[in-house]
Amino acid sequence: MSVEKVALVPVWHEVSHLFSDQECAALAWAEEVTLVSETHASDAAYTAASGAFGDQDLVDLTIAIAAMNAFNRLGAPFRMPVPVKA
Structure with a gap:
């Protein structure tokens, strides 16, 4: 996925035409x-999610979402710096 498309993830509702149906379902x-x-x-x-993903894929997606949420809930309070690449 291009960096430009990744940058649009926070506003995916407004530009959903740029994402596939499955990407929109995942978001x-x-x-x-x-x-x-x-x-x-x-x-x-x-x-809606189970219509876009098979059972195992939906489980895998949900685990990935939960892992990112857990990381964010640990990173923010412990002030983990965001790496910046030049």
Whole structure:
């Protein structure tokens, strides 16, 4: 994936035409899982995600999302620096 496309991930809703249906489903599921205290992983979101991914792929995606969320929840309070490449 190009750096330009990665840079658009935070605004993917606004430029969803630049992402495949499966990429949009993954991004929507990532938001749903990340905000689970608010979304409660709704049935509608689960149905949409499971329609875009097979069972094992959805498990793998959810584990990757959970791992990134865990890393962020550790990195922020411990002030882990973001590496900058020149």
